[in-house]
Amino acid sequence: MTAANIHFRVTDVREVLSEVMDPEYGTLSIIDLGIVSDVVVEVDAVGVTLLPTMAGCPAREVIELDVRSALLSAGASNVSVKWCLDGSWEPHRLSAKAVEQLGKEFSIAIRNNGALPSCPICDATSLREVSPVGPTRCRSVAWCDECRNVVEVVG
Amino acid sequence: MRTWTDLDDFQDFLDAGGMVEADDDMPEEYRSEVFRFIEFHANSELMGGLTERDWIPHAPGLRLKQIFLAKTQDEIGHAHLLYMVAADMAVKTRDEMIDDLLAGKSRFHNVFHYRAETWADQIAIAFLVDAAAFASQRAVFAKCTYGPYKRILRRIVGEEGFHMRHGEEMLLKMASGSQVQRDLFQAALERWWWPAVQLFGPDSPPDDPLLKWYVKSERNEVLRHAYVQKYVPLLHGYGFTVPDDGLHQDAESGEWIMSKIDWAPLKATLSNSGPDSERRLANAVRNHAESAWFRESIGVSA
Numbered sequence: 001m002t003a004a005n006i007h008f009r010v011t012d013v014r015e016v017l018s019e020v021m022d023p024e025y026g027t028l029s030i031i032d033l034g035i036v037s038d039v040v041v042e043v044d045a046v047g048v049t050l051l052p053t054m055a056g057c058p059a060r061e062v063i064e065l066d067v068r069s070a071l072l073s074a075g076a077s078n079v080s081v082k083w084c085l086d087g088s089w090e091p092h093r094l095s096a097k098a099v100e101q102l103g104k105e106f107s108i109a110i111r112n113n114g115a116l117p118s119c120p121i122c123d124a125t126s127l128r129e130v131s132p133v134g135p136t137r138c139r140s141v142a143w144c145d146e147c148r149n150v151v152e153v154v155g
Numbered sequence: 156m157r158t159w160t161d162l163d164d165f166q167d168f169l170d171a172g173g174m175v176e177a178d179d180d181m182p183e184e185y186r187s188e189v190f191r192f193i194e195f196h197a198n199s200e201l202m203g204g205l206t207e208r209d210w211i212p213h214a215p216g217l218r219l220k221q222i223f224l225a226k227t228q229d230e231i232g233h234a235h236l237l238y239m240v241a242a243d244m245a246v247k248t249r250d251e252m253i254d255d256l257l258a259g260k261s262r263f264h265n266v267f268h269y270r271a272e273t274w275a276d277q278i279a280i281a282f283l284v285d286a287a288a289f290a291s292q293r294a295v296f297a298k299c300t301y302g303p304y305k306r307i308l309r310r311i312v313g314e315e316g317f318h319m320r321h322g323e324e325m326l327l328k329m330a331s332g333s334q335v336q337r338d339l340f341q342a343a344l345e346r347w348w349w350p351a352v353q354l355f356g357p358d359s360p361p362d363d364p365l366l367k368w369y370v371k372s373e374r375n376e377v378l379r380h381a382y383v384q385k386y387v388p389l390l391h392g393y394g395f396t397v398p399d400d401g402l403h404q405d406a407e408s409g410e411w412i413m414s415k416i417d418w419a420p421l422k423a424t425l426s427n428s429g430p431d432s433e434r435r436l437a438n439a440v441r442n443h444a445e446s447a448w449f450r451e452s453i454g455v456s457a
Contacts, residue, residue, distance in 0.1 A: 023320065024313040058225030061218070062320060106313075107306045121306070130239065131453075135232025135314060136225075141239075148177035148243050149303045150236045152310070 008076060013039045013046055016074045023062045028101060030063060034093025037084055045078040046071055051089045053138045053154075091155035102154070108139065111155035122147035129153070156180055169369055174302045177243055188364050189301050190246040197237035198256050198263035199288075204230030205439055206267060210277050222321055229314050233307075240303045257440045259427045264288070265420075266350045268429025275339035278329055279347040281322030283386065287354040289315045290382055297372040330393040337394070344390065345398040351386075352413070353421045355379035380410075387411045 017039075018031040030036055030050070038049035048067055052060055064081045071079045091110045094102070102108040103120030109127065110117060116127045124146035134141035139152040158180040159165040165182050175181050207227040214220045242249040255261040266284045271277055289312070296312050299305035329340040359366060359374040366374065388411075390397055401414030423429050427436065 024317045025310075026313065026316075056221075058221055059317065062317075106310055108310075131235065131455075133228075133232070134235055135229045135310070137228065141232075141235065143239060150239050150307055 008041050008046060010039045010041055012074075013041060013048070013071065013076075016070050017048070017067065020063070020066050020070050023059050023066070025102075025106060027105065028098055030067070032095040032098040032101075034089065034095065034098070035063070045080055046076040047080045047082070049082045049084055051084050051093070053089050055085045055087060056137065094154075106152075107149060108152045108154060109142070111153055116142060116153065119144040119147060119149070119151060121149050121151065127151060127153070166367070169300050173300065174305070175300055176302045184364065185368055186244055187246060188368070189304070189370055190241055190244045192365065192370055193237055193241040193244070193301075193304055194247070194252055195262055195264075196292075197234050197241055197252070198261055199267065200230045200237060201234035201256070202263045202267040202435060202439065204234060205435075205442060206271065206280075209438075210271070210274075213274060214277075215274065219325075226318055226321075229318070233311050233314075236307045236311075237304075240307060243303070253443070257436065257443055259432075259436055262425055262427075264354060265424040265429065266347075266354055267435060268424035268427070268432045269346065269350055270431040270434070272346070273339055273343060275329060275336075275343035276346060278322070278325045278340060279343040281318065282326040283322075283344075283347055283351040284354065285315065285318050285322050286386070287351045287382055289319055290378055291355060294373045294378055295371055298369040299372075300369045326393065330395070341395055344395055348398050349416075349420065352379060352383065353416065353418070355382065357416075357418055357421070383411050383413060 014031060014036070017036055018029045020030050022028045022030065022033060033053070035050050035052065036048065037051040038047075040047040048071070050060075050063065050067070060083060064083070067081055068079050094110065099110055102110070107121055109120045116129060118125045119127055122144060124144065126144055126146040127142040128145060129140055129142050131141045133139070134152055139154050142151045142153050143149075144151055156178045157176075159168060159182065162182055162184070165185065169175075175185070204227050207223055207230055211220055211223045211227065214223045238249050238252060241247075241252060247255070252261070256263070266280070266288075271280060292308060292315060293312050296305060296308040299308060326340070329336045355378050356375040358376040359371075363371070363374075365371045387397055387402065399414050401412075403412055404410065405412055420429070424432065427433075
């Protein structure tokens with residue numbers, strides 16, 4: 001093993017990870033989604049700890065692959081990816097940019113301390129929960145009585 | 156709420172890039188066409204999800220079982236969202252849509268009228284059929300003038316795109332596997348190539364209202380042609396044979412030209428008399444009955 005990571009800093013690793021996109025929503029990075037919980041740079045390895053939005057997230061494997069290949073192509077010599085499965089991901093880990101984009105581009109709202117938020121499409125406080133899950137187990141499904149749109153809710 | 160004086164006025168609005176919202180006073184012709192389109196999409200997601208579900212116990216290994224579980228959740232979830240938007244259009248209730256589907260009175264995608272016989276069929280579906288469905292959904296999303304549908308499509312297209320990665324990965328495994336695996340996939344390809352190509356439908360009629368109103372952004376034949384140009388070389392690259400004796404490359408343009416398509420199989424599926432329609436519908440009816448206790452427990456009907 002060469003000491004190739006000598007020129008890497010934690011901020012560099014984060015920079016590379018900010019280009020790794022969610023496999024479903026390709027305009028949101030894993031940094032913006034708050035999935036990256038820890039980065040360690042040692043002489044012989046770069047370690048990344050990821051926090052899934054839920055332990056059974058089906059995209060884990062693909063995200064891990066993308067993290068690994070992004071860092072290897074950026075010149076890291078040995079990449080170790082760990083998943084923290086204690087369920088500690090919370091919606092507050094989303095960046096302001098992610099919250100904005102999830103709302104405007106994907107009609108996905110973020111729960112407010114357990115309460116339903118306002119509608120990301122029309123801003124009215126008229127969301128009504130329809131089902132605890134929808135296409136994914138990390139989001140519930142709500143209906144906006146004001147603008148009559150389907151909204152998915154994180155958290 | 157917006158109103159339009161007549162269909163021409165409405166057309167001007169759409170031509171200028173206008174988006175229709177749920178409480179707009181849209182022309183009845185538009186409402187009923189868009190409703191039918193969304194109902195068809197919802198039915199297809201539901202029938203597709205039930206197929207994926209059937210393969211969870213047969214998927215080789217925990218990892219693939221997890222992938223098929225997630226895909227099932229996706230498809231059934233998509234159907235759920237689509238039925239909500241369709242029901243809101245007040246043409247049929249959600250119960251009526253489900254009843255019509257189970258009674259064989261509605262339509263769903265041709266590909267869900269065929270039997271998946273082996274695990275390789277599931278891979279052919281993930282690689283070929285999901286890709287065809289993805290291309291066609293993406294083309295709807297591109298313009299889609301009905302706002303509530305377009306917003307759901309934004310998420311559906313992203314999620315279906317992710318499924319395609321799994322299809323490619325599973326195909327790569329088969330293609331680089333033993334001769335037995337390769338033969339299995341070749342046999343599956345022979346069953347699924349034509350249904351996948353036919354998923355795009357026959358050539359669009361010149362006055363297709365779905366194109367005029369920008370529900371679709373592209374003609375069926377254009378999407379089908381682009382699909383063939385992409386998937387023929389891919390399959391050849393993996394060393395498989397596309398089951399079309401007349402398939403050839405145009406000497407000048409280099410484009411792949413297929414034999415004339417026999418549309419009789421597609422027509423059969425549209426009247427729910429495809430090779431596996433009866434069994435599939437019976438399965439869906441049984442599933443609906445067996446899950447009644449769950450719907451009751453959470454206080455919903457369909």
